[in-house]
Amino acid sequence: MEAIAERVRREEHAFQWSLDSHETAGSRPYGDDVPVFTSRAVLLMLLGSFVLVLVSSPWWRPRVTDMHASPVRAHPVFLCTYAIAVLFVFEAASRVLFSMEPLQKRIPLVSEHAWRLDWISRNRVRDPHPNTEASMTYGFDRFDPETGWSVKPNLRDLPCFGDKRVSTNSDGVRGVTEYPNGSSRDPTKTRVVLLGDSFTFGDEVSDGETYAHFLEQLLPNSEVINLGVHGFGHDQMLLHFGTKGKAYRPDVVIVGYLSLDGERNLLSFRDYAKPRYFLTPHGLRLTNHPVPPPDDTLRSERYRSKLWDALTIAYTGFEVRYSDWREQRIRRITRALLLELRTSIKRAGAVPVFAFLPHGAARLNPEPLADEREFSAWCRASHLRCITLRPDFVRYAKDGGQLAPEGRHWGPDEHRVAAQGLARYLTASRLAGFRNRNLGQ
DSSP states (O other): OHHHHHHHHTTGGGGGGSSTSSSTHHHHTTSOOOEEEEEHHHEEEHHHHHHHHHHHGGGGSOOOOOSSGGGGGGSHHHHHHHHHHHHHHHHHHHHHTTHHHHHHSSSHHHHHHHHHHHHHHHHHHHHOOOOOTTTTTTTTTTEEETTTEOOOOOSSOOOOOOOOOBOOOSSSSSSSHHHHHGGSSSSSSEEEEOOOHHHHTTSOOOOOGGGHHHHHSSTTTTTEEEOTTTOOOHHHHHHHHHHTTTOOOOOOEEEEEOEEEEEEHHSSSSSSBBBEEETTTTTEEEEEEOOOHHHHHHGGGGGGGHHHHHHHHHHHHHHHHHHSSHHHHHHHHHHHHHHHHHHHHHTTTOOEEEEOOOOGGGOSSSSOOOOHHHHOOOHHHHHHOOOEEEHHHHHHHHOOOOOTTTTSSOOOHHHHHHHHHHHHHHHHTGGHHHHHHHHOO
16 A cells, blocks of 8 residues: 555656646645535545445346355355455555545545645655644644644744744743743733634734724733734633633733634644544543644554545535535534633633624625624623624724735734724723722632
């Protein structure tokens, strides 16, 4: 099987038809959309081949009535052996399929199996035994057994995102300011902790261009602690607050909400392996925790079934394209996680605020889109403190403001607009002067 795979790799140029000629090397021509090749075609190919094998199998032939005919073909042991052989053939074919780099690049990153295979492919080429730092997505990432990955501490002006710079303090918080935690915090200042993904962390902007930085400038006598981490789902935000956020004894916790994060709640592997919660009749159940280190993940890859990967990727493509089953699961687990996050923040003595962060076309739309309407309905039903920043972005664009191209993260001006909207809300709701009720304990 290894010899076949090696021969296929030498002949990869024969499969260049599978990539669009205008795409750059290493890019994914379909982004997060599901191309037909990796959903219906793969599923139909596997199912069709399996049907052909069954039709051609010996036990479908007419029975031989000769008294001297051997009954071995009808024996259950033979049927089981034949089925195992068929599965072995499909497993071998799947391994060869996933060893073809041009074909692998066409797999959409919507399934945790696809994310894992993409990570395995990148790290096997770079280093067969990666250390815990080199195997992460960005240079400022590090492996974290609690959340899968987090931000390295003590960075100073690390070049990222072209001409941007990233710095962190000794606790991995964006920026160079140190924030004493526990009883050492300054009780006279309003302390705001931000939770979120790459929009909160500030992908594609420098330290002084994040909405966390602008918000601290706009709120007098305040400390704004940016605990955003790129690629985080709400499950990781919940764990991140429990292990790091509540130690700062915040007065207010703002959760930057993007509907994109909901799908991450269904994954146990994205940028790297991550924890995952399942919703059970008894509440949330945490799995894949603590997260295994990168070297263990690479070593265990050889024992994973690639046939199961292929079937799961194809089924996920079917779900996304032809049903709303996945969306229903996303809604249920996201709602449960956000309610648990609210409970955890209140238990820490702080006030939770959920902020809808618009991206893409929502920044220009005068009316809320479906995901914002769903967010607002959920807030009303759950009696939560919520704010949507879309109107602020719409007004900014209407007044001639420049927005980042669709498909990109916010630019510095958009971060400033978000900070202004949050500052107005905190001031109007008198949360700017709120103090954590556990400070005296």
